[in-house]
Amino acid sequence: MSNEYLIKVENLKKYYSINKGLKDVFSKEKSYVKAIDDISFTINKGEILGLAGESGSGKTTTGEILVQLQELTDGSVTFDGYDFADKSKEANRRFRQDVQMIFQDPYETLNPRFTIFETIAEPLKIFGMKDKDEIYEKVIEALEIAELRPAEQFAFRYPHELSGGQRQRVAIARGIVIAPKFIVADEPVSMLDVSIRADILNLLRNLRDKMGLTMLYVSHDLSTIKYLCDRIAVMYLGKIVEIGDVKEVINNPQHPYTKVLLSSVPIADPDYIRERIEIDDELPDQINLPVGCRFEPRCPFATDKCKSVDHALFERRDKQWSACIYTDKELILKK
Amino acid sequence: MNLLEVKNLDIDYVTKEGNLKVVRDVSFTLKQGESVGLVGESGCGKTTLAKTIMRLLPDNGVISGGEINYKGENIVTKNKEEIRKLRLNEIAMISQSAMNSLNPVYTVGEQIIEGIRSHTNMSKKEAIKRAEEVFAIIGLEKKRLKSYPHQMSGGMKQRAIIAMALSLNPSLIIADEPTTALDVVVQDKILSQITEIQKQTKSSMIFITHDISIISELCETIIVMYGGKIMEKSSSKVFFKAPYHPYSLGLQNAFPSILDIDKGDLISIPGAPPNLMGELKGCRFKERCPFRTDKCMEELPELKEIGEDHQIACHYPERVDEFREESKKKETWQMVSDRIINESKGDA
Structure with a gap:
């Protein structure tokens, strides 16, 4: 059976225990920060999924679990037929080769004492490549793909000689040099100047188009998600509140939280009058989460019914799922 | 009368390798x-x-x-004490990641009150009354005056810093x-x-950002700087409809928009900002400008009036x-990118 998707996440949970003191050892009641609370989604081969949300929504944790930087608490993740529960050496090795991560801060993720060549060659050496000429060739090829030209010159520079955008390209070159199938990019452009962000976004898109890479793009910036991604999942306090085709979600948001997020983005057009949705900008306590819908305390459309609903996703439009119990029409009427 | 008038300002950073001409x-x-x-x-x-205006x-x-x-009055010639009197009373600054500049061992209130009283x-x-007032405004x-910084979220801390800056009704922020x-929601609010x-307070504001969409919503005037010089200065209304300078045109291409106008692919400006060390010849934007001529290589263009x-x-x-x-064409900027690669090959 051939499956369309590369990654399937089912009922994923990540809880952090906050019982630390001696007193807590003897108490039966355990409290947790529920960073991710029962989320499911799939990413198809060659697709870029954008994960949006505020700080504390669990989007970065989701990304880190998908590259196994963190252990999951409950649920299952399958990657290319490989189950995360499989801890065999062979499976692990294959996984590490197939999945790579690109981090937010290109100033801190490169070793300042390594030349660019050494940085990019390291993963090759770890995966057993010994032939020096072959390593050199691969590194130059990766630099070319990351558009660091002339590659032969960049290879022997140190990170401090490069600009932020160039460093991020090095990080990308390091990520793709062992030909992974899947990349998690966590806010890869948020540290960069807006004028060079476009280049990095175009590069990521080219990687997908030319190398068939699948990607999870984690960001709080909806306009970059709209530019780069095929689908978007919006997270709020550990839950997915809306998921669907990126253009559809951004043009026709169904969940009140998505509407709020979109109404908060400034528009570079002085004549455009933005309709602001006023809400409380503080997140609720993450340990004692709101009962019922998690967005209810801040939601401008909330009713009493919202305090007792269980989280569920409803298909409101074609392949667009929202966790709000009300349809878009009902929400508009309530205004 | 103008509140602030900056005239032919030059600022240098003195380093071992020579002077860095940061602002010209x-x-x-x-x-x-x-x-x-x-x-x-x-x-x-x-x-x-911005820092220079605050000295x-x-x-x-x-x-x-x-x-x-x-x-x-000329701020440049004032002595330390005169400047100190100006700060917070007249000119206040909300700096980048200011929320990390709160002292962790004092409550936020103590820090604001200290600022007001000094x-x-x-x-x-x-002073306490005043602090409460500005807290209410923001x-x-x-x-929350009794909270320590670690008890507050990022948004609250940034608000506290803004409250501090506004506490003495400065004329210039x-x-x-x-x-x-x-986060976007907090930012927007x-x-x-x-x-x-x-x-409300009729104060003036200088707003620094690299996100031009914020400026379009907040400011009447926009100043585009590059390599220590002003490239374009215009009213926001005019600028966002029809920018003039090649650098501004490049910036406009590079911005993703949330609106459903398909601008096509984003194009960024190839290359990196110029090194401001040593002798600077010609236009600062010449390395990255797709339209440069021999004149641009030699002669620094003056800022000139082209409209109201x-x-x-x-x-x-x-x-x-x-x-x-x-x-608007990709090829235009691709040409610049190729040119930069060729030039760097020549250097090696």
Whole structure:
């Protein structure tokens, strides 16, 4: 059976225990920060999924679990037929080769004492490549793909000689040099100047188009998600509140939280009058989460019914799922 | 009368390798109640300019020429004590990631009250009252004055910092990327609060950011800086409809928009900002400009008037239609990218 998707996440949970003191050892009641609370989604081969949300929504944790930087608490993740529960050496090795991560801060993720060549060659050496000429060739090829030209010159520079955008390209070159199938990019452009962000976004898109890479793009910036991604999942306090085709979600948001997020983005057009949705900008306590819908305390459309609903996703439009119990029409009427 | 008048300002950083010419020949004015947005890439001198108005340059920063006239008095020649009196009372700054500058071992209230009292003759009681007032304006409960910084979220801390800056009703607010570290929802709310307060108190504002969409919503005037010089200065209304300078045109291509206008692919400006060390010849943007000529390589363009309140520093304002057309094409910028690669090959 051939499956369309590369990654399937089912009922994923990540809880952090906050019982630390001696007193807590003897108490039966355990409290947790529920960073991710029962989320499911799939990413198809060659697709870029954008994960949006505020700080504390669990989007970065989701990304880190998908590259196994963190252990999951409950649920299952399958990657290319490989189950995360499989801890065999062979499976692990294959996984590490197939999945790579690109981090937010290109100033801190490169070793300042390594030349660019050494940085990019390291993963090759770890995966057993010994032939020096072959390593050199691969590194130059990766630099070319990351558009660091002339590659032969960049290879022997140190990170401090490069600009932020160039460093991020090095990080990308390091990520793709062992030909992974899947990349998690966590806010890869948020540290960069807006004028060079476009280049990095175009590069990521080219990687997908030319190398068939699948990607999870984690960001709080909806306009970059709209530019780069095929689908978007919006997270709020550990839950997915809306998921669907990126253009559809951004043009026709169904969940009140998505509407709020979109109404908060400034528009570079002085004549455009933005309709602001006023809400409380503080997140609720993450340990004692709101009962019922998690967005209810801040939601401008909330009713009493919202305090007792269980989280569920409803298909409101074609392949667009929202966790709000009300349809878009009902929400508009309530205004 | 203009509240602030910056005239031919030059700022240098003195280093072992020579002087870094961070800001050159920058002039602009600010009326009472006006807000101006300053945009540009990292290293273009926008933060240095802001710090200089507050006279907060680091030890190796030198004002090597020009004047900064605030309410008719030149700030550049003032001594330390005179400057101290100006700060917070007259000019206040909300700096980038200011929320990390709160002292963790004092409550937020103590820090605000200390600021108020060291700049006025207020009694402690009056200062507390004032702190409560500004907290109310910025949307924080007054019990938060007793909180320590670690007990507050990022948005609250940034609000506390803004409250501190506004505590003495300054006539000029300098906001240096005040919301970059915050979530969109929080950012949006804080920005609308800042503008609200600015309108109420009729203070002027210099708003520094690299996100031009914020400027389009907040500021009447936009100043685009590049390599320590002003490239274009215009009213926001005109600028966002029809920018003139090739650098501004490039910036416009690079911005993703949330609106459903399909601009096609984003194009960024190839290359990196110029090294401001040593002798600088010609236009600062020449390395990255797709339209440069021999004249641009040799001669620095002056900032000149091309319309009402609209100035640009380019030798070819009359070719703007052609520039606008060409700058929309990918090939135009690809040519620049290839040119940069070829030039760097020549260096090696």
